[in-house]
Amino acid sequence: MLQTAFIRENREKVIQALGKRNFDAAPLVDEVIALDDKRRSTQVALDTILAESNKLSRSIGELMKTGKKDEAAALKEQTTQFKEQSKELEEVLAVTSDALLQVLYKLPNTPADIVPEGKTPEENLEVFAAGEVPVLFDGAQPHWELAKKYDIIDFELGVKITGAGFPVYKGKGARLQRALISYFLDKNTAAGYKEYQVPHLINEASGYGTGQLPDKEGQMYHAGVDDLYLIPTAEVPVTNLFRDVIIEEKDLPVLCTAYTPCFRREAGSYGAHVRGLNRLHQFDKVEIVRVEKPENSYAALDGMVDHVKEILDELKLPYRILRLCGGDMGFTSALTYDFELFSTAQDRWLEISSVSNFETFQSNRLKLRFRDKEGKNQLAHTLNGSSLALPRVLAGILENYQTPEGIVIPEVLRPYTGFDIID
Incomplete structure (x- = not known):
C-alpha cells in the first residue's frame, strides 16, 4: 500500500509512475488527498474540542474546591456539549479513515524506474x-x-x-x-x-x-x-x-x-x-x-x-x-x-x-x-x-x-x- 504522505508530496510522480502500468491513477490519487484533507481537519477539530474539554474539567475542579458550584455547573453543561461534539467527530474520523484506507487498497505499487514500458x-x-x-x-x-x-x-x-x-x-x-x-x-x-x-x-x-x-x-x-x-x-x-x-x-x-x-x-x-x-x-x-x-x-x-x-x-x-x-x-x-x-x-x-x-x-x-x-x-x-x-x-x-x-x-x-x- 502506498503511503498517504508520499502520495500528497508526489502527486504527479505517482500518477506518472502508475501510468507505466496503464493505470489511470489521477481520480484515486485526488480522492486520497481529499479524504486525507478531511481526515486531518476532523482530527484537528477533535483535538481542539478535547483540549478545551480537558481545560474545562480542570476549571470545574478548581471551582468546586472554592465552593463555586453554580459556576461549575454551568461549565459542566459545556463539557456535555463537547462530549457530544467529540463523539460525532470521532465517528466522522473513523468513517473517513476507513474510506481513505479502502481507496489506498485500490492503488497498485509504483513501478521502479527500470521497469520497461508495455501493456502485454x-x-x-x-x-x-x-x-x-x-x-x-x-x-x-x-x-x-x-x-x-x-x-x-x-x-x-x-x-x-x-x-x-x-x-x-x-x-x-x-x-x-x-x-x-x-x-x-x-x-x-x-x-x-x-x-x-x-x-x-x-x-x-x-x-x-x-x-x-x-x-x-x-x-x-x-x-x-x-x-x-x-x-x-x-x-x-x-x-x-x-x-x-x-x-x-x-x-x-x-x-x-x-x-x-x-x-x-x-x-x-x-x-x-x-x-x-x-x-x-x-x-x-x-x-x-x-x-x-x-x-x-x-x-x-x-x-x-x-x-x-x-x-x-x-x-x-x-x-x-x-x-x-x-x-x-x-x-x-x-x-x-x-x-x-x-x-x-x-x-x-x-x-x-x-x-x-x-x-x-x-x-x-x-x-x-x-x-x-x-x-x-x-x-x-x-x-x-x-x-x-x-x-x-x-x-x-x-x-x-x-x-x-x-x-x-x-x-x-x-x-x-x-x-x-x-x-
Missing part, C-alpha cells in the same frame, strides 16, 4: 538466457503423454477425486516431486535462508497484509464457514510472520524459505496452453522471502535472481530471464523478474519463477518496521521469489530429459530420487 507479456524485456535447448528424437512427447506412458502422474484420477487441475503423482513421479522439494530447500538453507513450516490457511488480515486482498479475492479458495483462505503461495503466511513486528536493524536481513502446496482457482483458464502441469489449481512450490533495509533491497533482489539461476544451471535446463513491463507486473510489485523454462516438446516457454521487490508496499500494510541505530522506526522492504514452483520444472525435466529408453534424471537430483531413470 510480449513487451517484457529479456535480460538473460542460458542453457542449450536439446534436440529431441523423433516421436518425443509432451509431458502429459509421458506421464501416462510411464504411469507417474494421473490427471484423470485427480478429476475423479476432486476435479480438473488436481493431479495425482504416483511411484517415481511422486519420488521426483519429493526430490525436487528437498533439493530446493537444501539449496535455500545452504544459502542462508531459514526454513519454516507454515499454515496452509490464512485469515483475512494476512490476505490484506501481503496484498492478495482485495486484489485477488476471486482467485483464492475461500472456506466461508471459518472465513479463511487457502494460500496461493507460501509468500503470504511467511511474510505475515512479521506483521506488526519491529525488527532491530542489527537483525536484518531476514531470510526465510518454506515449502507449501499452493491453491489457485485460476478462473477462466482453459485451452491447450494449460494442459497437463501447465496450469493447476493445486501445486507444490518452495518460496524464498527476504526482509531488507531499503538501501539494500535491490542488491538483495539481484542476489535472489542469481540464486535461482544457480539452481537452474545445476538442473541443466534451458531458461531465460525477463524483466516484466509495467502492464504485466503484479499489483504489489515494484520490480519483477520472471524465469521461463523452454519446453522442447511443447516448443514454448513456461514461466517457472517470479522474483520481486515490493519495496514498502507490503510492509506499510503489515506495519513491518525496523528500528535503526538512532532508535527511529522505519518501514522495511520485502522481497519474495519462487525457488522453485514444481509443476513446470517437472514438466521441463520430463520433456527435455526424455530418451527412447526413458526419462533420465538430472544428475543433481539422483541422490534425492535414488534412481537414474524413469522407464
Whole structure:
C-alpha cells in the first residue's frame, strides 16, 4: 500500500509512475488527498474540542474546591456539549479513515524506474538466457503423454477425486516431486535462508497484509464457514510472520524459505496452453522471502535472481530471464523478474519463477518496521521469489530429459530420487 504522505508530496510522480502500468491513477490519487484533507481537519477539530474539554474539567475542579458550584455547573453543561461534539467527530474520523484506507487498497505499487514500458507479456524485456535447448528424437512427447506412458502422474484420477487441475503423482513421479522439494530447500538453507513450516490457511488480515486482498479475492479458495483462505503461495503466511513486528536493524536481513502446496482457482483458464502441469489449481512450490533495509533491497533482489539461476544451471535446463513491463507486473510489485523454462516438446516457454521487490508496499500494510541505530522506526522492504514452483520444472525435466529408453534424471537430483531413470 502506498503511503498517504508520499502520495500528497508526489502527486504527479505517482500518477506518472502508475501510468507505466496503464493505470489511470489521477481520480484515486485526488480522492486520497481529499479524504486525507478531511481526515486531518476532523482530527484537528477533535483535538481542539478535547483540549478545551480537558481545560474545562480542570476549571470545574478548581471551582468546586472554592465552593463555586453554580459556576461549575454551568461549565459542566459545556463539557456535555463537547462530549457530544467529540463523539460525532470521532465517528466522522473513523468513517473517513476507513474510506481513505479502502481507496489506498485500490492503488497498485509504483513501478521502479527500470521497469520497461508495455501493456502485454510480449513487451517484457529479456535480460538473460542460458542453457542449450536439446534436440529431441523423433516421436518425443509432451509431458502429459509421458506421464501416462510411464504411469507417474494421473490427471484423470485427480478429476475423479476432486476435479480438473488436481493431479495425482504416483511411484517415481511422486519420488521426483519429493526430490525436487528437498533439493530446493537444501539449496535455500545452504544459502542462508531459514526454513519454516507454515499454515496452509490464512485469515483475512494476512490476505490484506501481503496484498492478495482485495486484489485477488476471486482467485483464492475461500472456506466461508471459518472465513479463511487457502494460500496461493507460501509468500503470504511467511511474510505475515512479521506483521506488526519491529525488527532491530542489527537483525536484518531476514531470510526465510518454506515449502507449501499452493491453491489457485485460476478462473477462466482453459485451452491447450494449460494442459497437463501447465496450469493447476493445486501445486507444490518452495518460496524464498527476504526482509531488507531499503538501501539494500535491490542488491538483495539481484542476489535472489542469481540464486535461482544457480539452481537452474545445476538442473541443466534451458531458461531465460525477463524483466516484466509495467502492464504485466503484479499489483504489489515494484520490480519483477520472471524465469521461463523452454519446453522442447511443447516448443514454448513456461514461466517457472517470479522474483520481486515490493519495496514498502507490503510492509506499510503489515506495519513491518525496523528500528535503526538512532532508535527511529522505519518501514522495511520485502522481497519474495519462487525457488522453485514444481509443476513446470517437472514438466521441463520430463520433456527435455526424455530418451527412447526413458526419462533420465538430472544428475543433481539422483541422490534425492535414488534412481537414474524413469522407464
